[in-house]
């Protein structure tokens with residue numbers, strides 16, 4: 001294992017110049033560069049990493065693949081807000097994709113954006129670059145318009161609004177740039193790719209300031225528009241069957257139970273088409289990763305650059321007969337890719353520790369030589385990356401996922417649901433979200449056990465509970481899975497589990513859902529043997 005920073009690499013003459021105060025301090029010249037590639041809605045459970053062959057070759061095979069990377073929330077804006085701040089959703093309060101739900105809202109900007117990771121990187125002397133989708137409500141009038149450039153970023157190429165591939169506006173350093181629908185000029189993943197390379201071309205190995213570059217692609221989010229050269233690849237691919245595909249889930253939360261099951265043929269056809277188009281959009285991401293790695297290599301900067309690759313949340317396509325979306329507590333929606341390569345990271349290593357999107361910010365800060373602030377809930381991954389963590393001890397034993405359900409008073413495509421607070425109703429009006437689809441889950445994953453315990457904020461208590469008195473406690477629908485025995489979460493065992501285990505999970509959930517900073521690491525929790 002090579003030390004991350006080495007004074008030896010600085011020639012004597014440069015050291016002398018440093019002493020004379022001619023060049024910037026030693027530490028600034030040897031801090032590593034960091035590239036962070038973030039995709040949108042790319043899953044792990046539906047083989048979402050299969051099509052990015054070059055990325056796996058250029059990042060995973062040259063570094064670490066994390067098989068248990070989770071997001072704090074199975075929805076774009078809350079997850080992205082966690083990535084930026086290193087905080088759980090209950091601490092950054094960006095609870096859904098709307099401005100009133102804290103997505104890029106003026107209050108969120110004041111409270112959280114000012115303490116997001118790029119601000120600290122800037123203080124460490126980093127030259128910072130961002131291109132692509134930021135937060136779903138970025139750039140609109142209510143959230144400060146395109147002239148709002150989030151603090152900490154030097155070079156800003158921010159997409160106004162949510163992911164699309166054509167017909168959009170970018171904020172280029174605070175000035176609007178409109179794009180239409182000409183592939184060569186406007187395809188967003190490629191625009192991000194080109195802008196990223198343009199930034200890299202201006203960096204130099206000998207520059208006194210390291211850089212941080214974040215490339216945030218619309219792929220593979222809806223509307224799933226591939227580049228023309230990829231519009232017919234994977235023509236034989238189908239969404240994975242097996243697991244919970246097309247099953248009816250009688251023991252789950254009402255929103256899952258209402259799905260039409262088995263799914264009609266046209267829903268399945270739509271699912272397969274969507275599956276193929278998601279993979280196709282990822283081909284342009286794969287090209288981007290290749291372009292970035294090649295450029296770093298050509299410029300002699302690859303050996304001093306960390307490259308992180310991840311996604312903001314997972315996705316489902318027919319699991320428990322839910323047509324397509326995210327927002328659920330199951331593995332397919334909360335598990336995402338994470339691959340990392342860089343100086344000092346061993347090659348072709350698979351890590352099965354539970355790691356989280358909130359760990360990224362503290363990791364970036366520690367790599368940049370800064371101490372992550374105590375207000376961040378995540379933990380730096382550096383001990384894993386540099387191989388000093390004891391492999392017998394889990395990195396963390398427990399963590400939280402949170403989702404605040406969203407509903408709408410009117411559902412134009414499914415008027416039968418008007419006034420019921422449902423939303424995202426797709427294919428025969430199977431709704432993927434509702435106002436009372438609010439869930440908080442505790443994952444307890446040690447060497448010996450692996451449980452997921454979820455509470456839903458509604459009064460859909462299961463019948464065998466038959467509470468005599470309805471209290472807040474009995475108002476919560478519960479699901480419990482033993483992922484060691486049941487990796488597809490097919491059987492809710494909340495009524496079969498031992499009362500002792502259930503009691504520990506409930507206690508720990510109550511502690512974790514109000515945790516901040518250190519208390520979110522779960523070290524002092526009650527244990528299950």
Ligand SMILES: *[C@@H]1O[C@H](CO)[C@@H](O)[C@H](O)[C@H]1NC(C)=O
Pocket residue numbers: 154155156172173
């Ligand atoms: C954006 O700002 C950065 C930092 O000041 C500058 O280097 C870059 O040239 C600007 N980009 C454009 C396209 O104006």
Ligand SMILES: *[C@@H]1O[C@H](CO)[C@@H](O)[C@H](O)[C@H]1NC(C)=O
Pocket residue numbers: 166167180181
């Ligand atoms: C882009 O906008 C034009 C003009 O409004 C429209 O005709 C076209 O269908 C749009 N294309 C896409 C891919 O959204």
Ligand SMILES: *[C@@H]1O[C@H](CO)[C@@H](O)[C@H](O)[C@H]1NC(C)=O
Pocket residue numbers: 228229231232
């Ligand atoms: C695929 O792209 C080609 C151009 O590369 C175009 O001629 C063709 O119509 C496109 N097909 C679909 C299904 O979009």
Ligand SMILES: *[C@@H]1O[C@H](CO)[C@@H](O)[C@H](O)[C@H]1NC(C)=O
Pocket residue numbers: 001003004366380382383386388
């Ligand atoms: C690895 O990371 C840990 C935790 O940040 C740090 O304390 C340690 O010094 C690092 N070790 C090496 C060899 O880089």
Ligand SMILES: *[C@@H]1O[C@H](CO)[C@@H](O)[C@H](O)[C@H]1NC(C)=O
Pocket residue numbers: 254419420421422434435436458459460461
């Ligand atoms: C949740 O909301 C839906 C839609 O409004 C409603 O039909 C259902 O009764 C509610 N369920 C519970 C258990 O609160």
